[in-house]
Amino acid sequence: MEAIQLFVPTFRIEECLAEIRECLERGWTGLGYKTVEFEDAWKEYTGLPHAHFLNSATSALHLAIRLLKERDGWQDGDEVITTPLTFVSTNHVLLHENLHPVFADVDESLCLDPDSVAKRITDKTRAVMFVGLGGNIGRLPEIVRLCRRHKLRLILDAAHMAGSRWHGVHVGGEADVACFSFQAVKNLPTADSGMICFADGDLDADVRKWTWLGINKDTYSRTISQGAYKWYYEVEHAGFKYHGNSIMAALGLVGLKYLDQDNAYRRQLAAWYEAELNGAAGLSVVPVTTGCESSRHLFQIRVAHRDEVMVALNGFQIFPGVHYRDNTSYPMYAAAHGSCPQAHRASEEIISLPMHIGLQHRDVLRVCQAVRSAVAESRGQQRRRSA
Ligand SMILES: Cc1ncc(COP(=O)(O)O)c(C=O)c1O
Known part of the structure; x- marks a missing residue:
């Protein structure tokens, strides 16, 4: 029996090689x-006014926090409300900038519940970090209104949301900053x-200075703008080496042509x-919000005795995943x-x-x-155990 894996990326290999060949x-x-x-x-596709290409969404999230902290004068120990049901990148970047992650609960969409977020707002809250889990927007519009009312910044972790739209408009524009991932299985x-x-636009201009070690002119603009390579530059910050490269961008340019078609198939x-x-x-099936054309990065269900069901599925040569374990179960967020x-309950039930x-x-x-058979078998076992 052939194995069915959770994620297998598709590359249009000849087109990718042609784009990469141009670089070489x-x-x-x-x-x-x-x-x-x-x-x-990307700007043309999403309609977003600014976009800067980086080596990962983790770098994007880090810089989003770093620049907003600097721009708004947040202090160490200030709070950002975030979700425990995410990949740890989302929350680690808050610690990297000495901010305090305050975890709010999720609703049935597995995205942040606005009612829970509202209860976590204090006079130290500076921002909300919203994750569009699996490509879904959950109740993001309510979170947007909450942030406006309380003058909080909104960061959208859109790692799963390439191609997600809300009533026909690509997501991202409702937040102060949106961070997308083009990692290997996205x-x-x-x-x-x-x-x-x-x-x-000012933050977009600033972020470009942070992504190549704080050097104020990148090698490419020094080469193309002056006709001949100019060696002189200034270093304005102790920046990071977070910029993207042309080989990755070549793959991205090809993939972008097929994104809508691929997402429609998803x-x-x-x-x-x-x-x-x-x-x-x-x-039960995890619902997608009405009006959201989800990228469908994930299709999630919930079952009791999840681990038992997962093992049974592996027996059928089917290898699903879990997105994610409740981050507060990890020692560092304990x-x-x-x-x-x-x-927490969701994190024990989702597949x-x-x-x-x-x-x-x-x-x-x-x-x-x-x-269906794995769930039926697990339910049978529970009944036998409790008889
Ligand atoms: C919700 C979420 N946020 C952030 C990231 C980080 O993305 P990257 O691997 O591009 O750094 C991921 C990647 O898995 C993710 O799933």
């Missing part, structure tokens, strides 16, 4: 050239890269899953353990079913059949 022939693989083309293509896979999109896969699993005994009961464009209808049927 021109002798330009680093910052500039294709990175500039990709930034322009909807727009490169190998590792990301995009930071500030709403404010939504088709999700519809097939839903047709099979909605109403099935012993499980001080907040118990503060988000909905997220991300295989979701990638190499899957066909028959694969979805096979996964669903296996899910």
